[in-house]
Amino acid sequence: MTADLIVTNATLVTADAAGTVLHGAALAVEGGRIVRIGSAGEIGTAARDVHDIGGAILMPGLINTHCHAADSLFRGLVEDLALEPWLQTVWKAEGAILTPQTVRLGAALGLAELLLGGVTSVMDMFWYPRQTALAGIELGMRVATGGIFIDGPGVDGGSPEQRIADATAFFDEFGGHELILPGTFPHGTYTVAPESMRTSRDLADRHDALWSTHAAETRAEVADISARYGRSVIRHLDQLGLLDTRTVLAHCVWIDDEEIAILARSGASVAHNPVSNLKLASGIARIPAMLAAGVRVTLGTDGAISGNDLDMWLALRLAATLHKGFTLQADAVTTGQALKMVTQAGADALGVGDRLGSLEPGKLADMIVIDIDRPHAVPMFDPLTHIIYSCTKSDVRDVYVGGRQVVRNRELTGIDLGGVLKEVSALAPSIARSIAG
């Protein structure tokens, strides 16, 4: 029996429900799926390609459930402002710069950073989502994205009818693509009226698809929504019938116990974005309380304009440590809970938990190789602890999506990254000018 690929001599962190870790292990891939896992001896080397990773960690690719990849064009442009004034300046820059062409460039930049850092699936919300999908396909990574909904003309000047048409066209174009998970993406309750929220949701439902929005990111947003609708953000979404297992809510920083219970009951997922929430002074989400209540917590980088990078390892480290320091509980979030956020819970939130999120026979071979020959990786008593508390994105050596190698020894196989960086640098002066004066 000849496999397409065998990765052998691995410290295999499966991220399965039992937390299985295998030393001296190997994994065989056929048709993009994992077909066998076992000791290196059991699995052997009968494959078209055999990659001996020399004892390095092999684990599932990370899943990022909230991002605006193309916003990397504006990294570091607007600093030290709170969300609301920050957003006004960001929208000014976006309005001046963004076209389908520049979004494609920005998406290539952002997705390249993610993929090099071991993120194999990302949920992305941005203008001209078709461009981000195409950039993802070119890189060979999975992207959950689709039509955005916002009141008013927005950066792309779209009318309400055009938005529905665009979102529908996205489903038509990418519905069957192996790398694209289509959905609809209304911006947030403070920028999208209830009717439009429902329209976006109905469209997603008709396609059996994902639906994601920003929710309860700042105190000001909650005050705004409460004043407008007489109920807080989560209650408002619940009232509109928008919370179920297909829902991914980004942030959820300002929610009370009852709202946590609503989220748990509904099966909606939360995308926690600690890097962005700290930088923008939005606050610290009540993650331990959500976990205790049974809410599905996943992890996002948010965009590099708030971040200022797309570093899932930093998000992971913060998810595991920030809440310990904030609640004064040393086990507020455990290593197992943190790992789950970026693996199985992320896959479940994207509706593909049966195919992604762990390394197990039958699942797609989305997986990453982590170098362990760095001074910060030695000694290693527990690979899991190492992943959560010591790893950085620069430790990611190889990345596979569906068994196809898309990063080889820290280099992308799909695109000319140097060319992208040059194009972005050439655009930078116009970007700087866009917010001047």
Added chain:
Amino acid sequence: MTADLIVTNATLVTADAAGTVLHGAALAVEGGRIVRIGSAGEIGTAARDVHDIGGAILMPGLINTHCHAADSLFRGLVEDLALEPWLQTVWKAEGAILTPQTVRLGAALGLAELLLGGVTSVMDMFWYPRQTALAGIELGMRVATGGIFIDGPGVDGGSPEQRIADATAFFDEFGGHELILPGTFPHGTYTVAPESMRTSRDLADRHDALWSTHAAETRAEVADISARYGRSVIRHLDQLGLLDTRTVLAHCVWIDDEEIAILARSGASVAHNPVSNLKLASGIARIPAMLAAGVRVTLGTDGAISGNDLDMWLALRLAATLHKGFTLQADAVTTGQALKMVTQAGADALGVGDRLGSLEPGKLADMIVIDIDRPHAVPMFDPLTHIIYSCTKSDVRDVYVGGRQVVRNRELTGIDLGGVLKEVSALAPSIARSIAG
């Protein structure tokens, strides 16, 4: 006029008081000191060595004011416990494993990680400090360390008389060494009686030297000291006459407004350790209040047994963002304030602010080169923003201490790192056994 070294084609972040940044700049070094700074054209290339860094960032080496480098031997060994129970287990492992030989090995491991990450000066507190000093000298980095003081026999079995003799011997051996800044290091008010605190201080004073201790790290510690002495930790230290410009206090998480005023008045420095404080659930230090009051705030990694690495860039990122999220103020700590913590303020805390902490003519050439050809570094609107919010330790390409290159293209020039990693890995099974059962 021929210099020893010219680094040219630099984006020069001087970290001087005015925040000067020069593009297309160069810097000349003679006798280990910076002698000229200017445009690449002005400085020319008349030097024994000319390093063209291709537009990369050149900035001062980072200064880490609180570390236990050799504790890297125990990285990831004890997890998800609060400080007090954690410390009991740590001390058990240390007691079983530490000898002068293993401390030398652990110090080489920890200091190598720091130096590769751009830390050129570190204040380190650990058993057998002579070994850490020797490891630092071998690597070519600056280490502030010296005799430790603790009640009881400690890991090294020292008597009170022996501790004084050891600390004195350290001053004698390293007093004039260009790379070593000697001092005395009592562990903390909860482990060192007032008389011994004073003894350690008198010894430091006689040598015109540094004095550093842990202070107000946890609520439990403050309660303990208040119960024993009828006053909180900072007031206790103040009452004992231990606070002045030579004092560096690690942590200071649990202090009130009056204690902040005492610190500001005394000129003592605080070593903020956000990575460790979060992981050990110690809490979040009131850094914005300290800065507002004029307290000198510096930055530390703490040890890798709490961290779990020695990543000054993570500490820097957290110093700049954690307090924004915690206080809900988007300018709670500015980029300029954050940069100062790891440069000039760090140098001032170590008593060498006239020689280190910025790149200016007359100062020692402790400097690092930061790659900017990574996806997370493009575009770059402001090098300072980039340093604080996007850089990671893996972006550090070259490191110079006193003009001597100690890291060249991410490789140490002073020691065989592979050999150190192998030795540590060989010791790991004994370390794991030391806390079993």
